[in-house]
Amino acid sequence: MTWNMTRRNLLGLAGGMAAIPLVAACQPRTDDTSSDQRDHGSHSDRHGDDRHGDDKNSTGRLLRSDARLPEPFTSPLPVPPVLRPVRTDATTDYYEITQRPGRAGILPGYSTEVWGYDGRFPGPTIESRSGRQVVVRHRNELPVPTVTHLHGGVTPSRYDGYPTDVVLPVGGRSAGSAGAIAHGSFDYAYPLGQPAATLWYHDHRMDFTGPQVYRGLAGFHLVHDAVEEALPLPRRERDVPLMICDRAFAADGSFHYPSIDSSLTGEPGVTSDFMKGVLGDVILVNGAPWPVLEVAAVRYRFRLLNASNARRYQLALDPPPPSGTAFVQVGSDVGLLGRPIDHEAIDIAPAERFDVVVDFGSYPVGTQVTLVNRYGTGSTGHVMRFHVVRKARDDSTVPPRLADLEQPSPPSTITRRMKFSRSGSHYETWTINGQAFDPNRIDAQVSLGATERWLITTNADHPVHIHLGHFQVLSRNGGKPGPYDAGWKDTVDMRPEDEVEIVVRFNGYRGRYVFHCHNLEHEDMAMMANIEVT
Incomplete structure (x- = not known):
């Protein structure tokens, strides 16, 4: 297949705009949040009624599922596998990932096609050392071009995932591309000259990032260093990445997304109802709907990632801990904090990361602790559940000082x-x-x-x-x-x-x-x- 990358005539006019007809003409200038979509009063029942809004704290429109949804807290939390390098040398670890369709039993009784890294959703986790280069060969066996971005990485521009620097499907060819083109596969090189952090990788193809991430192209990339490892924070099975996102499902269990062209090979963009953003009615954590994790009555470190297309969350624990604070934040998007910060709740926007420690030690064994979303209603008001099942020894703690953060000297005036x-x-x-x-x-x-x-x-x-x-x-x-x-x-x-x-x-x-x-x-x-x- 030939891929013509000149659809925008290199003018950067998003093709999706052609799919936004004058429905917007009747909207007042200030109608930019989900609660203000007052003019969309007549839509099919699977579209949310935005006059009240599923989430007034997100810009977007609710898309309801037609599939049968499971009872919350019946699926165990999956943890993405850690990818092993195919080889190493003195300076570099080499990995191979194949972007391909796969099948996942996300909803009981259904098989959902995902577009995943190694056919998985989420993709495998890469764990790296600060200052040690990582090279990831991405092979594209999907039916569309892809671009991979290491989100939060300090990366040479050639490997950063510029939106038009596509990797064509195996056997694909291009005509008149605006960017760098790789055929079938591409080696992304990440020097990782940066501190320990919770990064993530995801698709970044121009005009099609939304639907391609929605179908599953996202995964964790964790960077470690000596500073982090010297801290007595929870480790190993008590250091858990949590990719939180929302999705909607069609009657056959497939991902439901309002693309103008569901093949993602023609006209980009979403239907006019969803130009503000797509909000699903199913909350997934690591690809499972409202999962449950059995925990000991000890501290855990959770690496929170909001991988939703548009949804914001306010995360809280229900019930709150009998003593202490709900979340102790130890890290932000690209590294450790200087000192820990206590939160009773956390607002997290799309693409943000929060590294937090939760101490289950104050809960009696047998307690069910729900991670709730205060910005959601109904099914979107719950995220996952923790079941405190046993006592255990806990050698971890959160020290009062975490890392020495460089404090930049900003210019005195706006640049x-x-x-x-x-x-x-x-x-x-x-x-x-x-x-x-x-x-x-x-x-x-x-x-x-x-x-x-x-x-x-x-x-x-x-x-x-x-x-x-x-x-x-x-x-x-x-x-x-x-x-x-x-x-x-x-x-x-x-x-x-x-x-x-x-x-x-x-x-x-x-x-x-x-x-x-x-x-x-x-x-x-x-x-x-x-x-x-x-």
Whole structure:
């Protein structure tokens, strides 16, 4: 098959916009959150009624499942397997992953096709050492082009997963590509010159990130270092990655997603009802619906990842611990915190990560502890359950000091202003500074090693992700950073009408990178811009 990559005529006008007809014309300018979709009053029953909203804290529309859904807390929590290198040498570990269709029994009584790394959802976990290079050969046996991005990685631009740098399916060929093309497979090289962190890898193909991640192209990549290993935090089976996402299921058990072209080979984008984002009614953790994990009455470290396309969560424990705090945060997107932070609840936006310690020691054996989503209702108000089944020895603790964090010196004045908003004559386009993504246009040029001060504003929920550049939040709406802004980050949670100042540094490599909204439907509709590091 021939893949024509010039559909946008290299103008960056998201093809998905063609699928957003004048339904947006009747919407007021301020209708950018799920609770404001008042004009969509007549849809089939499987579409959520947004006049009340499944989740008023997410920008998106609820898509209901037609399949029979299981009772919550009946599936055991799966933990993705750790991938072993196919070979190693003095400096590098080499891995091979095949992107291919697979089958998964996500819902009892159904077989769901996934597009997965090694045919799995989530993909296998890669565990690496800081400063030791990893090379991952991705072979594409899917029916569509793919791009793989190591989210949070400090990565040379050639290997960062630029949206048009596609790997064609085995046997595929291209015509007039706007980006670098690999045929069948590509070796992604990750130097990993960065501290220990919970990273993740996922598809990043231009215009099609949303549906391809939705079908399963996501996995963990954990980086370890000596600083982390010297801490007495929970380890081994008590260090658990949790990939949280929402999905909807069709009557046959397949993933239900409102693509204009379900083959993902033609017109990109979603139907007009879902241009704000797709919210599923089934919460999956590591690919299982509302699972349960048996735990001992000890501390556990949970690496929380919101891998949803559009849904925000507020996570809490029910019942709360009889003593102590629910969550002790020890890490953020790209590394450990300087000191732990106590939270009774955690807001987590798409693509954000929180490393937390939960102490089950204060719960009596036999207690059922539910991880709830306070921003959800009905089926989306529950995430998973922990069953405290036994006492055990616990040698772990959370020390008062975790790591020495570098504190950047921000410029005294704003370097750049970035406005994430709806634009166009009928507010039908997701833009940054009024412009849709153009692969040929450089929107920000920075010097290698530069530290800049950015002011980001928005009129909807937009989790803003910067490739290569790691940052710290300086202020939120003119005040202090929010309770969930601590540490070095690559993604910041932006609420409607927020103004957030960040100090961002661009270390490591020269080349072309992107920053964008990580609501994947917004990203696919061109809410992205280019950074050139010189």
